[in-house]
Amino acid sequence: MRVGELSRRTGVSVPTIKYYVREGLLPTGELSSPNQARYDEAHVRRLRLVRALIDVGGLSVAAIKDVLEAVEDPGRSVHAVLGAAHDHIAPRQGGPEDAARDAARRRVTELIARRGWEVDDANPAARSLADALAALSRLGHDRFAEVSLEAYADAAERVAETDVAYVASEVAREDVVEGAVVGTVLGDVVFASLRRLAQVDASSRTYDPERGW
């Protein structure tokens, strides 16, 4: 198909498609004449993946480029690609280096050991978890890690088992890898949205407007 049809099929404008080709997010189409390239179903699929990662996942063009390079490297194992993808789609990290951060890092190391999780302390998700716990601690919410962290970890294990079982049911290597990337990014949004909805429901049962709450 020509670029105009690719645009109609995906809802992505022609200038944006050309920008993605220049940035290496989308392979060049096959040249059918010096000024005209032809695209196929693989381009449609790739373009939908890029738009999902940008629109719903909030990833930058640079992060998507890195993730796609890892996906397309046939020498990497699925587990290694997941690691590379996680490096680029880690939750946000930040905050000062202080005693709260040191204590939060120790807490994360202990949690990983207690759960028996086979993960490296240097995993970016371990860092983002420590950053979030440190921020909670600075705000006087040390109690969160004591009261709620295990329930979060139980729920996260359940979701992760579902994720890995979902992806493992794919047959082709590229489907496994693409599914893992998509599932990680879009799964965050799915879970955060469901958590909000369930919070509204739980809060409507907990707070009584007659008390002014």
Place this chain on the structure above:
Amino acid sequence: MRVGELSRRTGVSVPTIKYYVREGLLPTGELSSPNQARYDEAHVRRLRLVRALIDVGGLSVAAIKDVLEAVEDPGRSVHAVLGAAHDHIAPRQGGPEDAARDAARRRVTELIARRGWEVDDANPAARSLADALAALSRLGHDRFAEVSLEAYADAAERVAETDVAYVASEVAREDVVEGAVVGTVLGDVVFASLRRLAQVDASSRTYDPERGW
């Protein structure tokens, strides 16, 4: 304390503190002389809240301003403030208006009814959930909603119950509201990080590097 000590206590630079005061994120200090303002513990706490929402939560200055206005309006019930906060800290939304989106919206409405959740279909989280499911569907992952959505919803209910119980144990109204905002934003990061760690663990048990996976 003077602005220099407020800066040392929180790790936020003096120009940034002044910027937050101008933007209305931080109340003006009490003027002790025409050129010098004094700050107190309430400023330390507010500044830590603002930094956590920016650094870890990734919120914009404009979004934080709106959330803080809702928090500080004593006329609003806790449930109403949660609603206002959710409007500003909804997961990302986006993607084309197409048949996939229409089908995803119907699926979300059915899920809410099936779960018996007391929430409005117009809740921003219902929209972001539909957007994520629509993006998955466009990528050929309709199966996700069939296979994994209920497990996600079970886990989300468990986390939301924990969240509401945690916040409800606060006594003062302003602590309840602040705790809810902090817990929603930082809780997303905590859960997403834990999910990544549990995924790495589950994937290390599922994929055998000897198979090239």
